[in-house]
Amino acid sequence: MTNIDYYFDYAAATPLDERVFEAMRPFLFDDFFNPSSPYEPAVAVRRKYLAAKHQLAQTFGASGDELVMTAGATESINLAVGSFPGHKVAPTSEHKSVLEATKRNDHTLVQVDKHGHVTPQDIVSAVREDTELVSVALANHEIGSIQPIRSIAQELEIVRATRREQGNARPLLFHCDASQGFGLLDINVGRLGVDLLTLNSAKIYGPKQMGLLWIKPGVVLQPQIVGGGQERGLRSGTENVAGVVGFSAAAARATQKRSHEFDRMIVLRGRLEQRLKEALPGAIFSGHPKHRLANFCHVSFPNIDAERLVFLLEMKQVYVATSSACAANSGTRSTVLTAIGMEDTVADGSIRLTLGRHTTEASVEYAADQLIAAVKGEIKRTGVAT
Amino acid sequence: MTNIDYYFDYAAATPLDERVFEAMRPFLFDDFFNPSSPYEPAVAVRRKYLAAKHQLAQTFGASGDELVMTAGATESINLAVGSFPGHKVAPTSEHKSVLEATKRNDHTLVQVDKHGHVTPQDIVSAVREDTELVSVALANHEIGSIQPIRSIAQELEIVRATRREQGNARPLLFHCDASQGFGLLDINVGRLGVDLLTLNSAKIYGPKQMGLLWIKPGVVLQPQIVGGGQERGLRSGTENVAGVVGFSAAAARATQKRSHEFDRMIVLRGRLEQRLKEALPGAIFSGHPKHRLANFCHVSFPNIDAERLVFLLEMKQVYVATSSACAANSGTRSTVLTAIGMEDTVADGSIRLTLGRHTTEASVEYAADQLIAAVKGEIKRTGVAT
Numbered sequence: 072m073t074n075i076d077y078y079f080d081y082a083a084a085t086p087l088d089e090r091v092f093e094a095m096r097p098f099l100f101d102d103f104f105n106p107s108s109p110y111e112p113a114v115a116v117r118r119k120y121l122a123a124k125h126q127l128a129q130t131f132g133a134s135g136d137e138l139v140m141t142a143g144a145t146e147s148i149n150l151a152v153g154s155f156p157g158h159k160v161a162p163t164s165e166h167k168s169v170l171e172a173t174k175r176n177d178h179t180l181v182q183v184d185k186h187g188h189v190t191p192q193d194i195v196s197a198v199r200e201d202t203e204l205v206s207v208a209l210a211n212h213e214i215g216s217i218q219p220i221r222s223i224a225q226e227l228e229i230v231r232a233t234r235r236e237q238g239n240a241r242p243l244l245f246h247c248d249a250s251q252g253f254g255l256l257d258i259n260v261g262r263l264g265v266d267l268l269t270l271n272s273a274k275i276y277g278p279k280q281m282g283l284l285w286i287k288p289g290v291v292l293q294p295q296i297v298g299g300g301q302e303r304g305l306r307s308g309t310e311n312v313a314g315v316v317g318f319s320a321a322a323a324r325a326t327q328k329r330s331h332e333f334d335r336m337i338v339l340r341g342r343l344e345q346r347l348k349e350a351l352p353g354a355i356f357s358g359h360p361k362h363r364l365a366n367f368c369h370v371s372f373p374n375i376d377a378e379r380l381v382f383l384l385e386m387k388q389v390y391v392a393t394s395s396a397c398a399a400n401s402g403t404r405s406t407v408l409t410a411i412g413m414e415d416t417v418a419d420g421s422i423r424l425t426l427g428r429h430t431t432e433a434s435v436e437y438a439a440d441q442l443i444a445a446v447k448g449e450i451k452r453t454g455v456a457t
Numbered sequence: 458m459t460n461i462d463y464y465f466d467y468a469a470a471t472p473l474d475e476r477v478f479e480a481m482r483p484f485l486f487d488d489f490f491n492p493s494s495p496y497e498p499a500v501a502v503r504r505k506y507l508a509a510k511h512q513l514a515q516t517f518g519a520s521g522d523e524l525v526m527t528a529g530a531t532e533s534i535n536l537a538v539g540s541f542p543g544h545k546v547a548p549t550s551e552h553k554s555v556l557e558a559t560k561r562n563d564h565t566l567v568q569v570d571k572h573g574h575v576t577p578q579d580i581v582s583a584v585r586e587d588t589e590l591v592s593v594a595l596a597n598h599e600i601g602s603i604q605p606i607r608s609i610a611q612e613l614e615i616v617r618a619t620r621r622e623q624g625n626a627r628p629l630l631f632h633c634d635a636s637q638g639f640g641l642l643d644i645n646v647g648r649l650g651v652d653l654l655t656l657n658s659a660k661i662y663g664p665k666q667m668g669l670l671w672i673k674p675g676v677v678l679q680p681q682i683v684g685g686g687q688e689r690g691l692r693s694g695t696e697n698v699a700g701v702v703g704f705s706a707a708a709a710r711a712t713q714k715r716s717h718e719f720d721r722m723i724v725l726r727g728r729l730e731q732r733l734k735e736a737l738p739g740a741i742f743s744g745h746p747k748h749r750l751a752n753f754c755h756v757s758f759p760n761i762d763a764e765r766l767v768f769l770l771e772m773k774q775v776y777v778a779t780s781s782a783c784a785a786n787s788g789t790r791s792t793v794l795t796a797i798g799m800e801d802t803v804a805d806g807s808i809r810l811t812l813g814r815h816t817t818e819a820s821v822e823y824a825a826d827q828l829i830a831a832v833k834g835e836i837k838r839t840g841v842a843t
Contacts, residue, residue: 080490080496080499083490083493084489084490084491084695085489086485087485087489099473099478100475101472103470103473104466104469104776105466105470108466108469109778110770110771110777111771112771112776142527142532142666142694143695144694145684145685145693145694146682146694148684149693167684167685167693168685169684171683171693273695279698279699279700280666280697281666295535295681295682296532298535298552298553298555298558307553307554308531308532308554309529309531309659309665309666311528311665314666384496385496385498390494390498390499391496392494392495
């Protein structure tokens with residue numbers, strides 16, 4: 072039995088909220104009907120499906136009919152980015168799903184600073200006459216830095232105005248991958264000023280394999296998956312009713328808990344970093360000092376092997392990430408740490424601790440104890456200076 | 458509360474098997490970890506994920522590493538068909554997901570006979586020098602006719618041999634959508650002789666939003682969804698561990714129950730059709746007289762409005778389909794019924810009853826009573842001859 076108290080990898084996965092599951096349960100068993108079937112119980116399921124979509128959309132200032140439900144953020148990102156064959160712009164610090172989707176066509180990657188921050192000016196400088204899409208994550212998945220989405224949107228609006236004057240009718244769309252941060256940031260598509268927004272249920276204690284793409288009214292996308300014509304023809308396949316109901320319930324819970332959780336995370340993460348700084352003066356903390364997700368702690372111990380730390384910590388039931396989970400298996404160095412200019416000897420000693428609903432003061436103290444002991448042990452064992 | 462006893466739309470959706478859910482449950486809550494995370498409990502989840510894939514593959518004579526797990530049959534079909542930009546061949550009776558994916562490029566649709574059957578000869582005649590993929594469903598989703606997959610595979614092997622002699626190096630692959638029939642037919646990829654096989658969990662009392670594409674070793678596909686590189690790089694996105702475990706458990710249950718369920722369906726469907734034939738001599742039954750899924754009953758009442766029948770039956774808690782559920786909302790006539798040459802006045806009076814695990818003798822008798830009464834009532838009300 073795993074002790075969730077010492078789980079520090081909420082950015083990689085969250086357990087399903089029991090109450091969210093209770094909302095989903097009827098649609099697994101009694102109300103299992105295909106929402107496209109013609110008889111009354113199936114029509115009722117369709118109504119509940121549409122209502123869940125609408126409630127979900129409202130949590131970020133949108134309307135249910137503006138959503139395409141997908142099997143996760145990666146699919147949403149591929150749908151958004153893949154709809155535009157023209158030139159694209161994205162920061163070098165983006166998640167692999169954005170980078171890989173962007174690299175399928177002509178593109179420019181924009182350098183970020185040492186905090187993983189991209190400036191609106193640098194984005195705009197990379198926009199060419201034939202650029203069709205800019206994609207920037209709301210918050211970085213490894214170091215938690217929050218990008219200036221609204222400012223970028225405003226700059227892009229100026230570019231669009233210029234294009235209109237010049238008679239350039241090419242679309243210039245702004246996609247934001249907001250997979251990280253939905254539970255702690257107050258996300259509103261109107262305020263952000265984006266055209267396309269990706270959200271992920273699996274990061275907010277909702278069901279896994281469930282994401283969405285919000286599409287600003289008027290924006291035209293190309294379907295990747297064709298067939299029965301579900302989701303406005305943009306994503307065919309029988310609707311995931313239980314999944315959408317769960318995503319909606321998870322978003323409602325996240326919205327309700329957001330302010331409380333934000334305050335809690337600030338205190339807990341602050342305590343964690345304070346303990347590490349005091350005990351391990353050589354530790355390097357990454358992420359923007361001000362604009363950073365409240366539950367992210369990214370820390371590097373130069374010349375220490377992060378994989379050894381993961382191993383030492385897991386024996387104490389403390390679970391931390393080395394780099395973005397989905398790249399972890401590939402044996403390659405984190406692209407984010409390269410993007411922020413971190414040296415290899417520092418990057419290889421980097422771990423990410425992300426806090427969540429089950430994290431308590433006691434968990435933080437325990438994890439700090441264990442991490443400090445592990446790093447000190449490694450320093451002693453290897454004789455390196457850190 | 459819906460009475461599942463009178464549900465006759467198992468081809469559209471099946472309720473989740475409670476025992477399947479119990480197999481999934483740990484991966485929703487305690488073992489929720491991202492299978493790409495580096496610490497031991499996550500590595501254990503990955504092991505269980507791979508084991509579930511392998512057990513699933515073995516139920517149809519394949520190996521776990523030959524599967525790409527998807528969010529359903531439609532995604533699997535799009536991955537298979539979308540991987541080949543060259544000319545494609547498919548019967549006119551295919552599911553919309555195959556038709557729409559096929560129509561994206563140059564293609565030939567092959568006419569089927571009045572039973573929805575396609576001949577290997579007609580398929581081969583449509584294959585050109587530049588044909589790269591042939592896609593034929595194992596069993597039709599509306600009338601249940603089973604296609605001669607093995608014979609088609611053998612004919613295609615002859616075409617490949619000729620191509621090799623002629624120095625034509627173009628691939629010629631055979632994809633089979635076996636979404637319908639997995640629970641009642643003994644499916645084995647080796648015996649079928651196909652290169653690509655689509656299966657769907659939602660039709661076998663497994664979790665919804667879960668499908669797979671089996672890929673014969675050596676066949677090279679192009680990913681649709683890129684990113685973290687999961688599923689051999691062919692389908693990025695965090696793995697749906699609970700979904701795959703559920704699919705695997707559902708396949709095991711289906712395999713175990715297959716022979717018993719097949720025998721039951723033959724008797725129950727036989728009784729249903731017998732009652733309808735006796736009471737309503739004008740009824741027209743569709744689907745191949747011999748090669749037809751044991752749980753499918755497709756029946757047409759000329760000049761009767763099938764939507765009225767659905768409405769009359771739902772008041773008696775009997776639930777039947779008018780045409781394929783995912784096309785039901787579109788207000789268009791079934792492409793399958795057009796493909797088999799059915800006249801509009803007959804097609805518009807067509808319903809599909811598909812039987813399943815909860816169907817009993819009593820359900821069949823009751824449904825037959827209600828359907829006979831509804832049709833007789835409509836004949837009387839409208840004065841039409843049927």
